[in-house]
Amino acid sequence: MDKQFVQEFIAQRVAKELHDGDVVNxxxxxxxxxxxxxxxxxxxxxxxxxGFVGLGPTPSEDNIDPYITNAGGKPVTIKNGGxxxxxxxxxGIIRGGHVDLTVLGALQVDEKGNIANYMIPGKMVPGMxxxxxxxxxxxxxxxxxxxxxxxxxxxxxxxSLPLTAANEVNLIVTEMGVIEVTDKGLILKEINxxxxxxxxxxxxxxxxxxxxxxxxxxV
Amino acid sequence: xxxxxxxxxxxxxxxxxDILMIGGFLSVGAPLNLIDALVAKGTKNLTLICxxxxxxxxxxxxxxxxxxxxxxxxxxIGTNKETGRQMLEGETEVxxxxxxxxxxxxxxxxxxxxxxxxxxxxxxxxxxxxxVIEIDGTKYLLEKPLKxxxxxxxxxxxxxxxxxxxxxxxxxxxxxxxxxxxxTIVEVLEYSEEALDPDIAETPGVFVNYIVxxxx
Numbered sequence: 001m002d003k004q005f006v007q008e009f010i011a012q013r014v015a016k017e018l019h020d021g022d023v024v025n026x027x028x029x030x031x032x033x034x035x036x037x038x039x040x041x042x043x044x045x046x047x048x049x050x051g052f053v054g055l056g057p058t059p060s061e062d063n064i065d066p067y068i069t070n071a072g073g074k075p076v077t078i079k080n081g082g083x084x085x086x087x088x089x090x091x092g093i094i095r096g097g098h099v100d101l102t103v104l105g106a107l108q109v110d111e112k113g114n115i116a117n118y119m120i121p122g123k124m125v126p127g128m129x130x131x132x133x134x135x136x137x138x139x140x141x142x143x144x145x146x147x148x149x150x151x152x153x154x155x156x157x158x159x160s161l162p163l164t165a166a167n168e169v170n171l172i173v174t175e176m177g178v179i180e181v182t183d184k185g186l187i188l189k190e191i192n193x194x195x196x197x198x199x200x201x202x203x204x205x206x207x208x209x210x211x212x213x214x215x216x217x218x219v
Numbered sequence: 220x221x222x223x224x225x226x227x228x229x230x231x232x233x234x235x236x237d238i239l240m241i242g243g244f245l246s247v248g249a250p251l252n253l254i255d256a257l258v259a260k261g262t263k264n265l266t267l268i269c270x271x272x273x274x275x276x277x278x279x280x281x282x283x284x285x286x287x288x289x290x291x292x293x294x295x296i297g298t299n300k301e302t303g304r305q306m307l308e309g310e311t312e313v314x315x316x317x318x319x320x321x322x323x324x325x326x327x328x329x330x331x332x333x334x335x336x337x338x339x340x341x342x343x344x345x346x347x348x349x350x351v352i353e354i355d356g357t358k359y360l361l362e363k364p365l366k367x368x369x370x371x372x373x374x375x376x377x378x379x380x381x382x383x384x385x386x387x388x389x390x391x392x393x394x395x396x397x398x399x400x401x402x403t404i405v406e407v408l409e410y411s412e413e414a415l416d417p418d419i420a421e422t423p424g425v426f427v428n429y430i431v432x433x434x435x
Contacts, residue, residue, distance in 0.1 A: 048388070049318065050244040050245075050247070050388050050391055051244070051388045051390055051391050052388055065387055066247070067247060067248065067386050067387030067388060067389040068387040068388055069244075069245070069247050069388055071244075072245075073244075073245035073246070073247065073298070078387075084385070084387060084388055084390055085390065086322075086390045086391060086392070086393070086394040086395050087244075087270070087318065087319075087321075087322040087391050087392045087395055088322045088323060088325075088326045088395045090319075090322075090391075091318065091319030091322050091323065094319060095319055095337060095338070095339065114342075119315075122307070125296065125297075125303055125306060125307070125313075125315070126295060126296060126297025126303075127271075127293065127294055127295040127296050127297060127315040128294060128295070128315060128317050128318075128345075129271075129294050129295040129318050130294065130317070130318040130319060131317075132317040132319075132320075132339045132340055132343065132345065133317050133318060133319035133320070133337075133339045136337075136338045136339045136340075136341070137319075137338070137339070162343065162344050163342060163343045163344075164343065165342070165343065166341065166342030166343065167342070
């Protein structure tokens with residue numbers, strides 16, 4: 001599977017987790033693609049942490065407003081029913097549990113639901129932006145990422161990189177399957193039929209608990 | 220009193236070593252004319268409190284490239300490689316702060332609060348050196364207010380009383396910083412001698428000391 005196909009596949013599967021009426025915040029990169037696959041029968045309101053809910057698609061060249069951008073600084077639109085607010089209100093919405101779901105990428109995630117996605121000491125130090133608040137504050141946290149990074153494991157027994165948040169991840173969606181984080185450990189709930197359980201386990205450091213009703217991962 | 224002053228009068232008040240809050244989010248809604256005037260003035264050893272460090276060629280990023288900060292407190296510096304370079308080579312102290320915590324630390328300063336408790340950062344490096352307080356079984360970090368000498372902010376429109384309205388996502392940190400520093404200076408696209416509709420105005424003029432006009 002090529003990279004773009006893998007990313008679209010993961011985004012499509014994450015979109016199935018959306019519920020009618022959800023307020024959702026998508027991280028930059030792969031998670032942004034989820035917006036393209038919102039089921040037509042579900043009204044979802046996207047929150048943009050730079051200060052609005054009702055995030056809409058990219059405008060045409062003629063309709064760009066330089067003051068309406070997403071949290072990555074790219075031009076976007078605001079939908080009917082959306083509203084602008086300041087950063088204190090934006091993070092009140094986030095910390096206060098008014099965001100139903102956040103979807104983020106990760107450098108590492110572990111079996112305790114810890115996530116590392118904001119720095120590699122001495123190398124990459126972009127900063128956490130709003131990620132720490134989002135992961136701690138959102139009602140549900142989904143990590144959407146490729147299962148491994150060029151072969152090196154990303155789903156670990158314990159994250160080695162500085163944590164973005166501790167014990168907050170609920171679900172991990174990769175091209176190999178869907179994994180739920182529980183007190184007992186990581187449960188493989190769905191598997192992409194292109195892979196065997198052994199292959200998924202080999203790409204995952206902690207021992208996976210295989211769900212009794214293991215399903216095929218479908219999008 | 221007359222709050223409308225020139226950009227030159229505004230930046231002449233800022234001295235070496237001052238602490239500045241600067242509004243904007245990746246340069247969107249940043250007071251670009253005030254920033255350019257400060258770049259031209261070359262004031263040094265400043266502390267920056269801002270969501271991010273902008274881009275090398277726009278917004279607060281120009282002040283970073285001009286090496287005018289000794290300390291930067293921000294949530295994100297990834298869009299300006301120069302900030303990362305200065306941080307890794309020890310030229311500038313960079314304090315990375317979660318975005319929501321940063322906004323609330325600024326808000327506390329404006330609203331006369333001694334700090335606040337947040338779950339954000341518990342169990343991470345952000346916790347280092349901070350008091351952890353447990354309330355009803357949940358752990359929180361005690362975060363203290365951030366104070367500044369100047370807040371340089373941007374709004375769409377001001378009336379002569381300093382009441383402000385914003386446009387689009389340009390509100391971001393601007394209305395939070397208004398009143399959080401000893402002196403608040405707002406750059407606006409439109410200025411009106413007529414009072415704004417009090418039902419619509421978003422930032423009360425009591426938080427605003429000076430207004431400058433900045434064309435785009």
